[in-house]
Amino acid sequence: MKTLQDYLDKLNILNFKEMYNGNFFLTWEKTDDEIEAVFTLADALRYMRENNISTKVFESGLGISLFRDNSTRTRFSFASACNLLGLKVQDLDEGKSQIAHGETVRETANMISFMADVIGIRDDMYIGKGNAYMHEVVDSVTQGHKDGILEQKPTLVNLQCDIDHPTQVMADMLHIIHEFGGVENLKGKKLAMTWAYSPSYGKPLSVPQGVIGLMTRFGMDVVLAHPEGYEVFPEVEAVAAENAKKSGGSYTKTNSMAEAFKDADIVYPKSWAPFAAMGQRTELYAQGDQAGIDALEKELLAQNAQHKDWACTEELMSTTKDGKALYLHCLPADITGVSCETGEVDASVFDRYRTLLYKEASYKPYIIAAMIFLAKFADPAVILKKLEENGKPRVFK
Amino acid sequence: MKTLQDYLDKLNILNFKEMYNGNFFLTWEKTDDEIEAVFTLADALRYMRENNISTKVFESGLGISLFRDNSTRTRFSFASACNLLGLKVQDLDEGKSQIAHGETVRETANMISFMADVIGIRDDMYIGKGNAYMHEVVDSVTQGHKDGILEQKPTLVNLQCDIDHPTQVMADMLHIIHEFGGVENLKGKKLAMTWAYSPSYGKPLSVPQGVIGLMTRFGMDVVLAHPEGYEVFPEVEAVAAENAKKSGGSYTKTNSMAEAFKDADIVYPKSWAPFAAMGQRTELYAQGDQAGIDALEKELLAQNAQHKDWACTEELMSTTKDGKALYLHCLPADITGVSCETGEVDASVFDRYRTLLYKEASYKPYIIAAMIFLAKFADPAVILKKLEENGKPRVFK
Amino acid sequence: MKTLQDYLDKLNILNFKEMYNGNFFLTWEKTDDEIEAVFTLADALRYMRENNISTKVFESGLGISLFRDNSTRTRFSFASACNLLGLKVQDLDEGKSQIAHGETVRETANMISFMADVIGIRDDMYIGKGNAYMHEVVDSVTQGHKDGILEQKPTLVNLQCDIDHPTQVMADMLHIIHEFGGVENLKGKKLAMTWAYSPSYGKPLSVPQGVIGLMTRFGMDVVLAHPEGYEVFPEVEAVAAENAKKSGGSYTKTNSMAEAFKDADIVYPKSWAPFAAMGQRTELYAQGDQAGIDALEKELLAQNAQHKDWACTEELMSTTKDGKALYLHCLPADITGVSCETGEVDASVFDRYRTLLYKEASYKPYIIAAMIFLAKFADPAVILKKLEENGKPRVFK
Incomplete structure (x- = not known):
């Protein structure tokens, strides 16, 4: 593919409307079109970055990262993806927090999400736990959004669980x-x-x-x-x-x-x-x-x-x-x-x-960014087109 | 209230001019008008975020956080407030720093503040210490600003001291x-x-x-x-x-x-x-x-x-x-x-x-953001009005 | 000097074209003109900040910090410099990472650099090691950029090594x-x-x-x-x-x-x-x-x-x-x-x-920002002029 339009044309023939306001847990919970939409959008975002077109779609907003295991590359990939879109990463370092002292997942999930557009979780240590924990977080913030506590529902990106590493x-x-x-x-x-x-x-x-x-x-x-x-x-x-x-x-x-x-x-x-x-x-x-x-x-x-x-x-x-x-x-x-x-x-x-x-x-940051994008924008092709037309460069020129 | 103008009208009848370039230590050091200004501005900022109007008033600048006690929600609230206004949080983790080795509060306060617009401190452990420490920091950076060391005087937000938790x-x-x-x-x-x-x-x-x-x-x-x-x-x-x-x-x-x-x-x-x-x-x-x-x-x-x-x-x-x-x-x-x-x-x-x-x-991030805003802008109503007119969305559309 | 133009005029008579896409290891590896360019640009950036002109030249991008020794002021200086230019600092905390477990410098350097515009390293503990390590990192990412792994070559800023503290x-x-x-x-x-x-x-x-x-x-x-x-x-x-x-x-x-x-x-x-x-x-x-x-x-x-x-x-x-x-x-x-x-x-x-x-x-953040700027822009004077003409304020007004 040579122009952004090629990617957009491809996006336009795919059906991924269920991804809007959704989450990314396991690849096999997604349709073929949805998987292809992630690939296409990842390539499109990379194309835009390579061509010095800003893809900063958030003026403010947080990307929460919750790592229950050490990590260099996933941590940096998540940080890169958030940064590419304009989100600021805030680590939930459980050591630095008071989570242990009597807080439920539901409470913590809401407390960290007032301005969170994304939550990225890595929890792969215990069989039967990691994916379940991610669902608990998503259920909590979905309810929090319904109840008017959260102005936006953060999307979850599974950064590795006990089942999958999408x-x-x-x-x-x-x-x-x-x-x-x-x-x-x-x-x-x-x-x-x-x-x-x-x-x-x-x-x-x-x-x-x-x-x-x-x-x-x-x-x-x-x-x-x-x-x-x-x-x-x-x-x-x-x-x-x-x-x-x-x-x-x-x-x-x-x-x-x-x-x-x-x-x-x-x-x-x-x-x-x-x-x-x-x-x-x-x-x-x-x-x-x-x-x-x-x-x-x-x-x-x-x-x-x-x-x-x-x-x-x-x-x-x-x-x-x-x-x-x-x-x-x-x-x-x-x-x-x-x-x-x-x-x-x-x-x-x-x-x-x-x-x-x-x-x-090197594809991982773009995959993560694409997952976020598809959860946040009903029509990503329109957004990317507008970004290209605006022509704001990533690096000033 | 239904429109931003309602909040601005309310702000316009309040006298809070002493808050400009000030700090927030204890609620009872503030007049009723000043307290009401914080509430009104907090509501206005929330209204704007809910209506996808960017309130990013800083293109660059740091919000320093200094937590002498673990914290999840205050840490996230401060990070959210800073992010909402465009400031980047930089944690002063005393463990990672050299503060212990012979530095005075005055020195540290200046060293971290060259590009700091806000300093948020939580220091609630010791009676007679936390609030006093915050004053020492403020006195130091105020002097630093007068002496031409700091180009701006960071505002202090008390994120919990031994006396108050404003x-x-x-x-x-x-x-x-x-x-x-x-x-x-x-x-x-x-x-x-x-x-x-x-x-x-x-x-x-x-x-x-x-x-x-x-x-x-x-x-x-x-x-x-x-x-x-x-x-x-x-x-x-x-x-x-x-x-x-x-x-x-x-x-x-x-x-x-x-x-x-x-x-x-x-x-x-x-x-x-x-x-x-x-x-x-x-x-x-x-x-x-x-x-x-x-x-x-x-x-x-x-x-x-x-x-x-x-x-x-x-x-x-x-x-x-x-x-x-x-x-x-x-x-x-x-x-x-x-x-x-x-x-x-x-x-x-x-x-x-x-x-x-x-x-x-969920009100805490907005309260913190309002405190910062009132210390940084002489006429917040004018600024908010301009932001609304500019119409830059928080999330691209 | 009184106007930005005075700084730009000075820049325009200096020869620093070798700094573009380069790195900053030791001061004596730089020509007199190059040293003077850093000073001039540092003053220019400070002038702009003092006059509320935004110098945010990156819409997204990371500044990686790698500190092998505790540090307050260098950490904050680097964070301030990055923030001034629009880069988001991502700390490579070797404790939190998996680096020890069988990764080479070459691998880590690439893994953290997919979206890195700058890498700042402090490694001053061991004679014969710090500067050598920095060169290894630079060689790795230079190769990575050539190989098409990295879309950009991050510039290295020596934040203190065993030889120099530029x-x-x-x-x-x-x-x-x-x-x-x-x-x-x-x-x-x-x-x-x-x-x-x-x-x-x-x-x-x-x-x-x-x-x-x-x-x-x-x-x-x-x-x-x-x-x-x-x-x-x-x-x-x-x-x-x-x-x-x-x-x-x-x-x-x-x-x-x-x-x-x-x-x-x-x-x-x-x-x-x-x-x-x-x-x-x-x-x-x-x-x-x-x-x-x-x-x-x-x-x-x-x-x-x-x-x-x-x-x-x-x-x-x-x-x-x-x-x-x-x-x-x-x-x-x-x-x-x-x-x-x-x-x-x-x-x-x-x-x-x-x-x-x-x-x-207080000069250190500006020195660091100037070093980054000179590595990233072929003609900094033109960029600063445009920024002044655009007139975007650092703090909204």
């Missing part, structure tokens, strides 16, 4: 689309989402789940590979299977990394924790059972260590399509001999794909 | 005014500011003091109720008595919660620490006497525990005017059976008033 | 220029950069090094004084000697504070750690040798304590030119009898110069 996997997907020259070229391509060994443990399941939940929608042959015992949520697998059927692709599983890599066009080797163990850990935390947590940690590390052969090696890469599969990772990766002794990927593989990996990450 | 109680009061349909309907209404039991201890006195120092100015019958030994600052009581006399209302005291609630139109049951004990604690901290602090804590918790019957129960609520007094709280409340075993208020009472409580809180 | 010493220098009525009046003036006793140890060398590296460029007689054993980087001394030769001034050394102060026009007495010891400390940290670090600390404090007579006393001040040398300090100072028992300066001396010291500090 901003990550949509950035990954947009990267794929661009690398393959369009979504129309993905039919029949093979994508391998595979487990890989890492010396740390307890990594969230949201990425592999998000990948199989989203990437199965584009007619690709998606393979999920992991050692026995590293199963993901069955509910998400059901979604993946259903998606594949509808899209004319396939969703299969294997316990062999080699099988998954064989002739793959795209590979996504990444460590995660077994679903069952994560559920166990959630309960142990709830009970405050530190001894149990320590025992589980030991057990999980031992279990991981049995699968050190699950690594994205040069040898494995050479078995992919023309030896040149697109290598994906959400970063940071555990790189063998660099960040750890034995890890997810060979250093030489990682190095060869470094620029592409950074490009992959 | 942004809280003015938000409470504006809520009362709206609930009762105007300040003219408050004459003769009974307001009960009463102590209530909480399992924690050492809660600041600034709310009860702020309430009796402000609410006595509107012709209401204000009753302060607490168990013996929970006295507040005598100086503030003197202010309350004086206010009541002038306004044609009354200020009385009782050691009976039942008496205070009887036929009350408004109730504000909330825990606080005894004034004398807080003074003692301040000294113990100054001496670094941890054993003394621990002993005092034990003593205070035991003292509190003798008054578990001081709770806002359904039974007590039923004795208020038509059983329907307006229930107020600065939040978070200690709710019996929810956030603690025995607390300040029955869960069913709290639940019934939840929406109203959140509305009460 | 924003500090350029603020100091601009203060000198203003106090002496212009750079043309500095020829032959004597400036004494001298060590002074402090009860703390391990203070960075970047200020004395920055001072001799910059102040020798203006024809002054610069004397570096310190006790034996407190030598600074020999490379920077070589720079100072070279500068002095070119500028027609002189650079000399002495181990006598009295000799340095004698007839000095400007004095800058300040503690720092011996270069050799700092190198040793860096190695001990690298080896994780806590016992060695503790031993070194003891040794250094003992060494310091032998030189308690190195203090800026009234007696010494009386030996300066007319007893009225301009006293400089980067603040906070160790003031005898105030912040410590025996320190760098007598309380009465410090008090007499307090207003001037705060003014000295």
Whole structure:
């Protein structure tokens, strides 16, 4: 695409009116048109920024960020997205706040939202909790808006929960689309989402789940590979299977990394924790059972260590399509001999794909901004057109 | 009121010219006109935001926040107010700074204020310290401005000190005014500011003091109720008595919660620490006497525990005017059976008033913004009128 | 100077075109014209702010701050500079991030820079590390921009490294220029950069090094004084000697504070750690040798304590030119009898110069803003002229 109008034309044939005043929890709760609207708007916003056209649509307003886990790139992506649109990020640092002292989610959600246009939450630590918490927040502010407490209903952007990591996997997907020259070229391509060994443990399941939940929608042959015992949520697998059927692709599983890599066009080797163990850990935390947590940690590390052969090696890469599969990772990766002794990927593989990996990450701020935009404006194409006509530059000239 | 002009007309008959370039320490240092100007401007700013008119009056400039106690809602209220006007909040996190290492208040105040239009301080922990500290900061930057160090004199907004909590109680009061349909309907209404039991201890006195120092100015019958030994600052009581006399209302005291609630139109049951004990604690901290602090804590918790019957129960609520007094709280409340075993208020009472409580809180950002506005603009009505005429929307359209 | 045009005329005769798209590491890497351009632009930006002309040249964009040491004034200066130009500061708090877990500098630098126009780094703790780290960051984002990962190349501003503290010493220098009525009046003036006793140890060398590296460029007689054993980087001394030769001034050394102060026009007495010891400390940290670090600390404090007579006393001040040398300090100072028992300066001396010291500090935000501006705009004079013509006020009127 060459002009903003191309993006707007595309937006105009999509139906995404349900996104207005909505939220973004899970990709599979969105229609194909809605997913495509996010991609299109993300590209349009990037086009405008590259062409020095301001996309600042808010003169004031807050974007609340609530991170229950440390984060560099998601934090910066959210801050970038908010800033691009004119919103000021206000962190809800639970350490600095009084939330612990007897406040309900409903109360906190309202107290922080008087001038909030967006709430971004990352809560991926505990199975069955993160997504549920996000819904509780949304229900609270929706009610608060109805009751006249809040002048606007903030939109929620899921910045990673126990089930999905929509901003990550949509950035990954947009990267794929661009690398393959369009979504129309993905039919029949093979994508391998595979487990890989890492010396740390307890990594969230949201990425592999998000990948199989989203990437199965584009007619690709998606393979999920992991050692026995590293199963993901069955509910998400059901979604993946259903998606594949509808899209004319396939969703299969294997316990062999080699099988998954064989002739793959795209590979996504990444460590995660077994679903069952994560559920166990959630309960142990709830009970405050530190001894149990320590025992589980030991057990999980031992279990991981049995699968050190699950690594994205040069040898494995050479078995992919023309030896040149697109290598994906959400970063940071555990790189063998660099960040750890034995890890997810060979250093030489990682190095060869470094620029592409950074490009992959660069879509995330635009994906987040697009999600916000679609929740805030009934007709984004009209707004973007007006912004272009106004011609206010991002950087003064 | 229906149009912005109605608010401007009201502003135009009030005399608040002394507020220009001033600060906001204590409500009773302000004239009735000045207090009314804050309420009117707060309502006007809210009206404009609701009608998507930008009130961004600063293209650049900082709002410095200095919190010496954790805080969610005041922190967010200050951030919201600054953002509404175009100021960027910069936290002075004393942990991250070098303040401890030999800097005077005068030096720090100047160093952080080169581009500061506002300084918001919360310092409520130590009796005789918080308000004094705020004055020291203001004296420092006033001198700095005179000396040509600072291009502008930042205005101070007291976000809670040891004496008063003006942004809280003015938000409470504006809520009362709206609930009762105007300040003219408050004459003769009974307001009960009463102590209530909480399992924690050492809660600041600034709310009860702020309430009796402000609410006595509107012709209401204000009753302060607490168990013996929970006295507040005598100086503030003197202010309350004086206010009541002038306004044609009354200020009385009782050691009976039942008496205070009887036929009350408004109730504000909330825990606080005894004034004398807080003074003692301040000294113990100054001496670094941890054993003394621990002993005092034990003593205070035991003292509190003798008054578990001081709770806002359904039974007590039923004795208020038509059983329907307006229930107020600065939040978070200690709710019996929810956030603690025995607390300040029955869960069913709290639940019934939840929406109203959140509305009460929603005025605070506007109160803070109004305080800033009145310190920064000689003629706010003219500025608001121009903003309306410019018609720049808060959210692009 | 009286009008903006005077500043623009001056800019127009300077050659600073190499600064466009560049970075600011060390003052001696810049030409005289470039240094003068920073001063001129800093004054111009201050003039505009004082005259309520908005200098907001970014509608969106981030200024990343990365502080590896606590800081109040540099943090606020950077935040102020960014805010003045319209950039939003995003702190990279390494504690809150995942940087430690296997990320390379190259990766982190790109991940935080998708929408970053500026990166400000303070990294002064370890000899041979800080400046090198900054170069690594710049190399990474330059490559990232070339590779199409970053839409813009963020400019680096050195907010203090192991070698230089350019924003500090350029603020100091601009203060000198203003106090002496212009750079043309500095020829032959004597400036004494001298060590002074402090009860703390391990203070960075970047200020004395920055001072001799910059102040020798203006024809002054610069004397570096310190006790034996407190030598600074020999490379920077070589720079100072070279500068002095070119500028027609002189650079000399002495181990006598009295000799340095004698007839000095400007004095800058300040503690720092011996270069050799700092190198040793860096190695001990690298080896994780806590016992060695503790031993070194003891040794250094003992060494310091032998030189308690190195203090800026009234007696010494009386030996300066007319007893009225301009006293400089980067603040906070160790003031005898105030912040410590025996320190760098007598309380009465410090008090007499307090207003001037705060003014000295007040230039820093403008110096930083000027550095950013020169890296971002090919023709700053044209931009400032347009801003003046547009006439958008900083504070609405």
